[in-house]
Amino acid sequence: MATAKIVLLNWNGEEYLGRFLPGVIAAAAEEGVGVAVVDNGSTDGSRALLADRFPDVELVALDANYGFAGGYNRGLEHIEADYFLLLNTDVETPRGWLRPILECLDACPDVGAVAPKLRSTERRDRFEYAGAAGGYIDFLGYPFCRGRILRSTERDCGQYDDARDLFWVSGAAFCCRADLFRRLGGFDADFFAHMEEIDLCWRMQLAGYRVRIEPRSVVYHVGGGTLPTDTPRKVLLNHRNNLAMLFKCAPAWQRAVVAVVRPALDLLAALTYLAQGRRDNFCAVFRAWRDFIAWHRILSAKRRAVRGSRIAEARHIYRGSILVRYLFGRRSFGRLL
Structure with missing residues (x-):
């Protein structure tokens, strides 16, 4: 039986750990999955909180903030599992979210990464900016999602409830094969943060693997928990x-x-x-x-x-310009791809 570990990368996220980690642990207990926190050199009370309230959660303590990419790369060197379920600390996980993800990885050995739908914690019927219902890039490299074009997010009415292959899935809830992650060198640590999950998804496709969204699984994301928007x-x-x-x-x-x-x-x-x-x-x-x-x-x-x-070559690249499409008022994904 494959083993899985939910891994949260934390940097000064004491508030989010206290708010969302209990739900992560509850979901893991239901599914029989382990939980670990990689602390990226936090200077707040995160480590004390983990020791006091969550002593059974595995802690990998790093000596500095290596960013999203470097932090995960370094932390995952110390964690053993067949599947890595990488989760932002500001993600709320309802019970049952894991089972469809694990079923996908178990059933499809050529799927390198799979993710749940991301909805907003504040507007719970709407998609969340970071990943919505899975992502693509256009020919010039601009990313967009089913349910989010540039800054325009859609209401989730079930219009993207088909499981499918696509170009990328969000690092906010990124579930992948541990051996493939390691074979490809993990995230590009030079990136520090942002775009590293899209880069890794592209490299997975070049290595012959698929990237997939599993809409039966839904999580809720605060967004901007570490770095505010548009700084x-x-x-x-x-x-x-x-x-x-x-x-x-x-x-x-x-x-x-x-x-x-x-x-x-x-x-x-x-x-x-x-x-x-x-x-x-x-x-x-x-x-x-x-x-x-x-x-x-x-x-x-x-x-x-x-x-x-x-x-192989990556598929699911939109051959047009998402910017031009947006400027002409087409601000929902619809049946674009």
Whole structure:
């Protein structure tokens, strides 16, 4: 029988641990799954809370904040299981959410990662921004979801209740095969945070595995629990990591188009921030490009490794532009793919 471990990466999340960890433990007991917390160098009372209220939860204590990508990579080195169920600390898990996920991984050995639907904790009938009902990217690398186009989220009326393969699933509730995670080197630690799950899903597909959404499973996500929305830091990470992901993983013809079009679109994004009086975000876009260019040699080596070992190409890339579609008022996923 396959073993599974729910692993929460925590950084100064004492409030969320106290609020949501009891539900995670209850769901794990129901399914016979273990629970662990990887603490990413917290300076609040998280570790004391775990020792006092949750002494049976396995704790991996890191000496610093290595980000989402590096924190998970380092923490999972100390955790043994067949399946890793990676969960944000700000995720509410109803009873029964795990069974459909485990059934999918048990039944489909070519599924590398699977995830539940994400709904909002505040507006519980609506999809949550981070992953909704599973994600795609367009030809230029912009991510979007069934149930969320850019910043526009939809109400969940069961319109995306079909289990299906897609391009990526959210790191907020990311369930994967431990051996595959390790074989692919885990998340790209250079990313620190943001886009790392999309990058890993792309690499899984290049390795011949599928990525899947299981809508019978639903969890609720606060969102922005670690890094608030649209801060300069988040703008930098999203722009830089998205460019790095495309450089590493995209086929040459797609990369050539991106190299021509994306500089203009990112300049437009920067100028939009400037027009809004958000100079810090304006500068963050240029810092993202500065870092991306500085990474060229490292990314070239990663690209050779990723593309050189591929046995398949990624599917489920939207051949149009989600930005153009959005600007023309089409702000729901519908039957796009």
